[in-house]
Amino acid sequence: MFTDNVKGDAAGETRGRGRPAGRTEQGEATRKMLYKTAIELICSRGYEATTLRDVSERAGVSPGLLYKYFASKRAVVLHLYDELSVEYATRAGEMPEGKWRDRFMFALSASLGVLSPHRQTLAALVPVLVGDPHQGLFAPETAFSRERVQAVFHRAITEAADAPRVEVGAAWGRLLYLAHLAIIMWWLLDKSPRQRATVGLLALVKQVLPTSAMTLRLRRVRRIVLAADQLLQEALFKETES
Numbered sequence: 001m002f003t004d005n006v007k008g009d010a011a012g013e014t015r016g017r018g019r020p021a022g023r024t025e026q027g028e029a030t031r032k033m034l035y036k037t038a039i040e041l042i043c044s045r046g047y048e049a050t051t052l053r054d055v056s057e058r059a060g061v062s063p064g065l066l067y068k069y070f071a072s073k074r075a076v077v078l079h080l081y082d083e084l085s086v087e088y089a090t091r092a093g094e095m096p097e098g099k100w101r102d103r104f105m106f107a108l109s110a111s112l113g114v115l116s117p118h119r120q121t122l123a124a125l126v127p128v129l130v131g132d133p134h135q136g137l138f139a140p141e142t143a144f145s146r147e148r149v150q151a152v153f154h155r156a157i158t159e160a161a162d163a164p165r166v167e168v169g170a171a172w173g174r175l176l177y178l179a180h181l182a183i184i185m186w187w188l189l190d191k192s193p194r195q196r197a198t199v200g201l202l203a204l205v206k207q208v209l210p211t212s213a214m215t216l217r218l219r220r221v222r223r224i225v226l227a228a229d230q231l232l233q234e235a236l237f238k239e240t241e242s
Contacts, residue, residue: 017116031069038076038143043121047128057077057117063105077128077135080121081145088114100160101170101209108202109158111149112150112187123188130185137181153177162213168222178232179205 037059043049053071070076093112095103115122122129133212134141150173157163157173164172183205187198215221 030061030065031074034061034066034069035076035079038073039080039121042073042076043124044086044122047077056196058200074141077125078141080118080155081142084114084118085145085148089148089152092155095152095156097161097185099158099162099213100164103156104153104176104209105202105206107129107152108154108183108205111180111184115184117185119188126188127184132227150174150177164222168216168225170224172216174229175225178236 007194036057038050038052038055041058043053045054050073052066052070053063055123056063059066070079088111091114092107095106095110128135129137133139136142137146153176154173157176158166158169163169183198183201186201187195190198192198216225
């Protein structure tokens with residue numbers, strides 16, 4: 001679902017190429033049908049092997065009509081990011097009060113819950129998520145989605161009952177957001193039956209968190225967290241976020 005406040009490619013790149021200025025019930029139905037068709041093709045053929053002409057042929061519409069709603073494959077992918085991040089931010093609003101480790105596990109489980117129905121599609125997009133400079137996890141064009149999700153982890157730490165001091169809490173929230181992304185990638189690549197390896201990993205993470213909470217009270221550990229956060233921002237977020 002394209003939200004009206006999303007700019008650029010997330011809203012079909014621009015309104016150019018004849019995109020309708022307004023929304024109608026019939027237009028929304030057409031857009032949803034085209035989006036569903038595009039996602040199905042990407043899921044079955046892979047991102048690189050799918051073309052917009054393939055989508056228009058499968059949907060039984062002209063390429064011109066398709067371009068009115070999705071000006072490129074990038075627009076389709078950014079639409080998916082937008083849809084999932086909005087759903088996740090909504091679900092994260094139910095985060096319970098308590099210690100940050102419990103709130104982090106809630107945020108992580110909620111993320112997996114939102115993404116689970118789309119696992120096959122996201123697995124097909126792994127090369128894009130990791131390496132594409134325009135559509136990847138840390139690309140400037142995907143900041144709208146990344147910021148929504150990262151804000152959840154920020155709140156999970158900084159608004160917890162045992163929240164660290166402000167600067168440490170913000171840094172720890174970013175690092176746990178990155179850890180969450182690593183777990184998501186593990187899950188997408190997990191070939192074990194019913195993602196059994198991911199279930200085991202989550203159990204290990206849950207066991208480690210209480211110890212992490214205690215060590216975070218140590219001054220030396222807090223300095224390490226702040227230093228790691230600086231490196232993280234320089235490596236992944238530099239010139240992509242304000």
